[in-house]
Amino acid sequence: MQPEASETLAYLELKIAESQLSSTPDQLAAETRAQVSLLARRQFRLEQKILASDEAQQVFLPDATLEEAYQRIQSRYETDALFAEALSNAALTPSGFKAALSQEMRVEAILERVSSHVEPITQDEAELYYYTHLERFQLPERRQASHLLITVDDDQPDSDLRVYRKLCALLEKIKQKPTRFDKLVLRYSECPTAMNGGHLGLVAPGLLYEALDNALFKMQLGKISEPIRSPMGYHLLRFEALYPATRQPFAEVCSAILELLTERQKLKYQKDWVRHLGH
Structure with missing residues (x-):
């Protein structure tokens, strides 16, 4: 060789x-x-x-x-x-x-x-694919949330309890005046999101740490959680907005479907061409 x-x-x-x-x-x-x-x-x-x-x-x-x-x-x-x-x-x-x-x-x-000369996929074909695969275009319920995080130093024996108590004290201040949340996030949160009000954006199930995920998707809109422990430390979580499960409209996904079906068609043509090489 x-x-x-x-x-x-x-x-x-x-x-x-x-x-x-x-x-x-x-x-x-x-x-x-x-x-x-x-x-x-x-x-x-x-x-x-x-x-x-x-x-x-x-x-x-x-x-x-x-x-x-x-x-x-x-x-x-x-x-x-x-x-x-x-x-x-x-x-x-x-x-x-x-x-x-x-x-x-x-x-x-x-x-x-x-495969460059394969027939282009039509919009009718894309629409047929959409309506026969509706489950692929389902968006789960999403929730908009913010948090305040204080980390725990595992090398310090009393760190866990001290951080928990600090979060409890901050929660009491927020309960007395809910509008304090943003200011307290900016002052105390140790997450980079603190500069943006602690915003986590739109969150779908399974994206956060398990404890945070479980809490967020059981909370009532507008509420703030008790201190929640994650591998990073303790969080106060605020549930700000609810976006129910929905389906993406065809117009929104049409171009992606056209691209997908075109690539599939090209790949099939390529495989057929390769299969007949030398025949």
């Missing part, structure tokens, strides 16, 4: 391991590594067919485009040394990595060209 092909296989193994297993090939058990290697070889043979097609002769990848992609990947690493180390761990050299990246980008460009 030519060195360039060997490094392209190493590149494909790296891509498969990262995308499917959130790992790198050198971190995999022998059996899993063998499976990744098999998938990489299949992908390699498929890409060679695509690159040998008549359509491939009409696709060119500018050096500047390749270099930009290479630099973008390299910039994800803190230093050039770390990038070089990552390549070495994957049995890749900079030149081999760039050659494999070039092949990947050419294959993508060829497939895009092949």
Whole structure:
């Protein structure tokens, strides 16, 4: 096997391991590594067919485009040394990595060209998809909330009780005069949101810490909670507005549906084209 092909296989193994297993090939058990290697070889043979097609002769990848992609990947690493180390761990050299990246980008460009003439999805087709998949466009109930947070120092034995008592005292002040909440947030809250009134924005179920989530979705509108413990510390939570569960209107999601169905149609066309290569 030519060195360039060997490094392209190493590149494909790296891509498969990262995308499917959130790992790198050198971190995999022998059996899993063998499976990744098999998938990489299949992908390699498929890409060679695509690159040998008549359509491939009409696709060119500018050096500047390749270099930009290479630099973008390299910039994800803190230093050039770390990038070089990552390549070495994957049995890749900079030149081999760039050659494999070039092949990947050419294959993508060829497939895009092949499917560029598919019939566009009509709005009627998008609307049919919408009404046959209404459950996908449901928005859960959302609640607008703000909070006041004081953190707990777990290294200090009395920190938990001290913070809890402080929140209780602040809550009493708020109960006497609810309009104090914003001023007390600005003065005492240790969350960056303090500069914006402690606002958490529109919150759907499951986005906050479990204790906060449970409390918020049981509160009455306009109320302020008792001190709530989270991994960060203690919170006072204010429930400010309710947005009931609703369905996104078709007009709002039409463009997203058109894009989704177009990509599906292009992908199907690409698979059919690849399947008939060499027949």
